[in-house]
Amino acid sequence: MSDSYHHDPAMRQLREVLTLAKSMDVPVTVISGLEKVGELMKKRDDYCDQKTAGPSEAMAALIKDTLEHPWKQLYNEEKTKWDINPVMMSGNLEGYVLKFLVNASKAKKVLEVGLFTGCSALGMAEVMPNDGKVVTCEFDPYLAKLARTYMDRSPHGKKVQILIGSALDTIKDLAKSGEQFDFIFIDADRPGKSEYFHIALNNLLAPGGTIALDNALSGGKSYMTDTPHDDRIKDVNEIIATREDIYHVLLPVRDGIMLVRRRTDMNYK
Structure with a gap:
């Protein structure tokens, strides 16, 4: 997940939770699940960008x-x-x-x-x-x-x-x-x-x-x-x-x- 700024606070909160999870004894499946959520949010944004007409x-x-x-x-x-x-x-x-x-x-x-x-x-x-x-x-x-x-x-x-x-x-x-x-x-x-x-x-x-x-x-x-x-x-x-x-x-x-x-x-x- 990118460290770049994101307007959606849900993404920012997810990054914080993921960082905390990695520092604790959290099952790998939970961490991978959190990462998957972040990837889906980013892919949705990327998809909207890709399916929008390109700039002049x-x-x-x-x-x-x-x-x-x-x-x-x-x-x-x-x-x-x-x-x-x-x-x-x-x-x-x-x-x-x-x-x-x-x-x-x-x-x-x-x-x-x-x-x-x-x-x-x-x-x-x-x-x-x-x-x-x-x-x-x-x-x-x-x-x-x-x-x-x-x-x-x-x-x-x-x-x-x-x-x-x-x-x-x-x-x-x-x-x-x-x-x-x-x-x-x-x-x-x-x-x-x-x-x-x-x-x-x-x-x-x-x-x-x-x-x-x-x-x-x-x-x-x-x-x-x-x-x-x-x-x-x-x-x-x-x-x-x-x-x-x-x-x-x-x-x-x-x-x-x-x-x-x-x-x-x-x-x-």
């Missing part, structure tokens, strides 16, 4: 370069604002979920709150019409500049507009200017997620539009009761779940994607 050439290069980028060195040199882990990247599987949602809704204007290196922004742009536009917010100038170079390697990169600065200030400015978007993907700092959501739903979402919030499971912290949970994620999930004017569904894709639409847009007239 530009997207494959973006994913590869993001994984190989010297993030630790850049952070130590104070060139990035935080200690970045490339696991933050949406990746190909989640990217295709977003592509299907954006394309199926025939979105021509998309807002993304949280750019990173541009994996999801480029993916959405790839399935939008030539006059489509992805407006994306990024507060780290280094990431914005890096993502721009990745966008410019694709013919679809011209559809992506990067706004640098505080995401909250940026979306407030967009709301003041009367901008509206067919699809909004919120994938930014967790403390501000509930405020991003309220502004998006009340001021930025076009009629018939959809909001997707990433990291709704927060690595299990949103639902685990025996460990400190992430109140910031749990709170926005609870806010969404208790509103009667919206429909919502939480998809267990990667670290969870919460989809939200106005109830009036979902009901047949």
Whole structure:
């Protein structure tokens, strides 16, 4: 079993139990059974990846370069604002979920709150019409500049507009200017997620539009009761779940994607 980070806490717990079992006088059959469970979980993930359409050439290069980028060195040199882990990247599987949602809704204007290196922004742009536009917010100038170079390697990169600065200030400015978007993907700092959501739903979402919030499971912290949970994620999930004017569904894709639409847009007239 790999030591790499896994969003599912069940996998992380399994690794801990397996390590403990190997240090104790536990029957080999039990250890092999635990290992088999881990292998099955990994094979399921790998199977989903393998049976998902492959990335474009530009997207494959973006994913590869993001994984190989010297993030630790850049952070130590104070060139990035935080200690970045490339696991933050949406990746190909989640990217295709977003592509299907954006394309199926025939979105021509998309807002993304949280750019990173541009994996999801480029993916959405790839399935939008030539006059489509992805407006994306990024507060780290280094990431914005890096993502721009990745966008410019694709013919679809011209559809992506990067706004640098505080995401909250940026979306407030967009709301003041009367901008509206067919699809909004919120994938930014967790403390501000509930405020991003309220502004998006009340001021930025076009009629018939959809909001997707990433990291709704927060690595299990949103639902685990025996460990400190992430109140910031749990709170926005609870806010969404208790509103009667919206429909919502939480998809267990990667670290969870919460989809939200106005109830009036979902009901047949």
